[in-house]
Amino acid sequence: MATEIVMPKLGLTMTKGTVEKWLKKEGDFVKKGEDLLEISTEKITNTVESPAEGILLKIIASEGDELPIGAPLGYIGEAGEQIDTDNKVSPLNDDKKIESTESTLKPNNQETIDEHRVRKKVKISPVALNLAKELNIDYTLIAGTGPGGRITREDVENFAKQKETDEKEKNNNQSASDNKGILSYEAIPYTGMRRVIGDKMSKSWAIAAKVTEHTSVDISMLNQLRTMINEGLQEGEDKVSLTEMLVKIVARALEIKPMINVSLDSDNIKVMKDINIGVAVALDDGLVVPVVKNVNKKSIYQVSKEVKALVRKAREGNLSLDEMNGGTFTITNLGTYGSVDYFTPIINQPESAILGIGRTVETPVVVDGQIVVRPMMGLSLSFDHRVIDGAPAAEFLAVLISLIKNPLRAILS
Numbered sequence: 001m002a003t004e005i006v007m008p009k010l011g012l013t014m015t016k017g018t019v020e021k022w023l024k025k026e027g028d029f030v031k032k033g034e035d036l037l038e039i040s041t042e043k044i045t046n047t048v049e050s051p052a053e054g055i056l057l058k059i060i061a062s063e064g065d066e067l068p069i070g071a072p073l074g075y076i077g078e079a080g081e082q083i084d085t086d087n088k089v090s091p092l093n094d095d096k097k098i099e100s101t102e103s104t105l106k107p108n109n110q111e112t113i114d115e116h117r118v119r120k121k122v123k124i125s126p127v128a129l130n131l132a133k134e135l136n137i138d139y140t141l142i143a144g145t146g147p148g149g150r151i152t153r154e155d156v157e158n159f160a161k162q163k164e165t166d167e168k169e170k171n172n173n174q175s176a177s178d179n180k181g182i183l184s185y186e187a188i189p190y191t192g193m194r195r196v197i198g199d200k201m202s203k204s205w206a207i208a209a210k211v212t213e214h215t216s217v218d219i220s221m222l223n224q225l226r227t228m229i230n231e232g233l234q235e236g237e238d239k240v241s242l243t244e245m246l247v248k249i250v251a252r253a254l255e256i257k258p259m260i261n262v263s264l265d266s267d268n269i270k271v272m273k274d275i276n277i278g279v280a281v282a283l284d285d286g287l288v289v290p291v292v293k294n295v296n297k298k299s300i301y302q303v304s305k306e307v308k309a310l311v312r313k314a315r316e317g318n319l320s321l322d323e324m325n326g327g328t329f330t331i332t333n334l335g336t337y338g339s340v341d342y343f344t345p346i347i348n349q350p351e352s353a354i355l356g357i358g359r360t361v362e363t364p365v366v367v368d369g370q371i372v373v374r375p376m377m378g379l380s381l382s383f384d385h386r387v388i389d390g391a392p393a394a395e396f397l398a399v400l401i402s403l404i405k406n407p408l409r410a411i412l413s
Helices: 126-134 153-172 192-207 220-231 242-256 300-316 390-405
Strands: 003-006 016-022 035-040 045-049 054-059 066-068 072-077 100-102 121-123 210-218 262-265 268-271 277-279 281-283 286-288 329-333 353-367 370-384
Touching: 126 153, 192 286, 210 353, 210 390, 220 242, 220 370, 220 390, 242 277, 242 300, 242 329, 242 353, 242 390, 277 300, 281 300, 370 390
Parallel strands: 277 329, 329 353
Antiparallel strands: 003 072, 016 035, 016 066, 035 045, 054 072, 100 121, 210 370, 262 268, 281 286, 353 370
16 A cells, blocks of 8 residues: 655644655655655755655655645555545645646747747746746746646746856857946845745844844953863863853843743733743854753753754754744854944844844953953843833843853852
8 A cells, every 4th residue: 555655743833844855756766764855844944754665656745835734745655556646735835736827928029929938828836936936037938847847946946047147148248338337146046044034034123113222241250250161171071152151141131030031922921931042053044043942940061062062953954843943032142253242133033032242352441440451242132122121121131241240140050
């Protein structure tokens, strides 16, 4: 009996997924556990393994289809085996399994219309259709490589790249006078992680009444404590970083000021009992925010190990959905770049506040009536004014500053 391939549940909060790419085609032999296709959620892309050994008899979910958990994607069985596909589920991003799209593009000049540009029905995935519209591409000229000749997102991207190459060659053959005033650029498709990040940031900016408060803090004692902790480590143990210490200190500050650790849910303000700190990690093509759970209940050594493990998995592209869900407050550190003192971080919804860490600068300050030079670190707290007022935010910063100046109270708690 044929084995059904279904949309897997990749995390506790996942309800749907998008078929990004089939790694096998109909008629291929696959082994159990072999990589079969790629599934993406709003945050990450995961590879799905084959649930059985046999022939990939039928692919019923095309690339670009968005489907609910448990929806059938295809079937694996013995060669020639008959399968029943009546229980097929329609994609969430399309009313029909295959969209028949009529091209309405018009020629840009009065020349004879090429036969490929005559109106015709084309099989194209919703994702590919949207991308073609964004890039202003006539998709009727694209040869589809998906099931049944359906045009996939990859087909559109490849067509766009080839079109750009052709245009560059054409421009290079023109004289300098012909190119006067024309800007040269490289078109990068606004898709994948970049689009997800853009959509989330735009949504956060649109719905939150965001305010940012800036300050700086002397980290002399924090640096001294960090040195002491690292000197006491066993050989081969990883050193504790400044960011990891700040994760622990922020958790203690949230214990003292719990009204910062909140989330707005319709008519209710949720005061979160758990303190789960997200740590923004920059990648080559965007950023992700893995979450350290229950930071206030863990030692600095546990926090340090977890942060390092999550950062490593983020850079390897191996984070799970659960490792990026459940955050109640986020920290983003730009101080390591040595160029930013203060900035305005965007709140990571549905959280209500985020702390930005700027660079540390040796600065003359007045201490006990004397001018001394101290390492001063920039702090930027962005918060949603719908649920957090300016005064409580300032009080939280005051507590945070006090804990950073006297870190033993937080680090050893």
